[in-house]
Amino acid sequence: MIRCMVLDTGDMSSSKVHVDESDPTGYEEPPFESRDVQLRKGKLITDEYDIIDGLLGKGKFGKVQKCKEHKTGRLLAVKFIKIHDSQMKKDVLNEIEIMKCLQHPRLLQLYDAFEGKDNVCLVLELITGGELFERVINDDFILTERASVMFLRQICEGMEFMHSKNILHLDLKPENILCLTRQGNRIKIIDFGLARKYDPKGDLRVLFGTPEFMAPEVVNFDTVSPATDMWSIGIICYLLLSGLSPFMGHNHDDTLVNVTCAVWDFNAEEFESVSSEAKDFISSLLIKNPVLRMSAKECLEHKWLRKSKKREGNLLDRSLSKKRLRKFVYRRKWQKAVNAMLALKRMGVQLS
Structure with a gap:
């Protein structure tokens, strides 16, 4: 089980939450028995x-x-x-x-x-822990690269299973990654409203998603595949470690142009505290050609996520800056509020 470890500094209000990154052991109890859900009508x-x-x-x-x-x-x-x-x-x-x-x-x-x-x-299933990024930016949460490894490993585990079933999520973004509880550090991927079944021999194309997290092939209306989700994981990892959105422009059109160009770097000072293994992980996902991106299974075998691999010592335990990540989360919340008001207006709801 993944646990929280609270360091007692004498004043509980100033306690800091350190993630226990020890690997889960034993069988994970499902939230309820396996069910064959059928849509019930007239009830x-x-x-x-x-x-x-x-x-x-x-x-x-x-x-x-x-x-x-x-x-x-x-x-x-x-x-x-x-x-x-x-x-x-x-x-x-x-x-x-x-x-x-x-x-x-x-x-x-x-x-x-x-x-x-x-x-x-x-x-x-009831999820009570809130959005992962909102939890991470709390003042009492110590964000380290080691904690990020634990979160990214779980995300890749979920995507490996989805892709093994030939299902694409197609809307991976921070809002769709929740913490199972407020105390633990297990995550859940949610919102399958845009998910699609995938035929490797078919020609699935979509034109939806959130601009900052859309892969180039979506923007260009080319064929999508499991690699499309992996691009989004690369964006999420880049954000979690730095608080920076690599392709964000002044508006949606600018962002989409940046995505199609697929030009980015690690030049920001926030990456000075990030290991070369983490940078290699991101670099293996944010590749314009989807054929060259790591799969979810390959991500779990990557030296940054691999459980048995010794990583770059104390660098992974260094606290990461959350200043830019906070700004990102607040901006996303403001955008969602504006979008909700616009949606209500389109539906004819009068706002006082």
């Missing part, structure tokens, strides 16, 4: 669950609340998705089918599903 979610007041999250899809199953007393989350048209209904059904294939400890688990008159309710 109200409130027939089997109590919906608990208060929001866990809100977005363009609808809202997420906590719920409690009558039969077992189990606490779960419920995602209410407003269905506006047939395409949205198709997308939600696709999300359900994909989540049924993704029974893995690094991936959010689906528990139940209900179809109402104008919405679909997905009952999900």
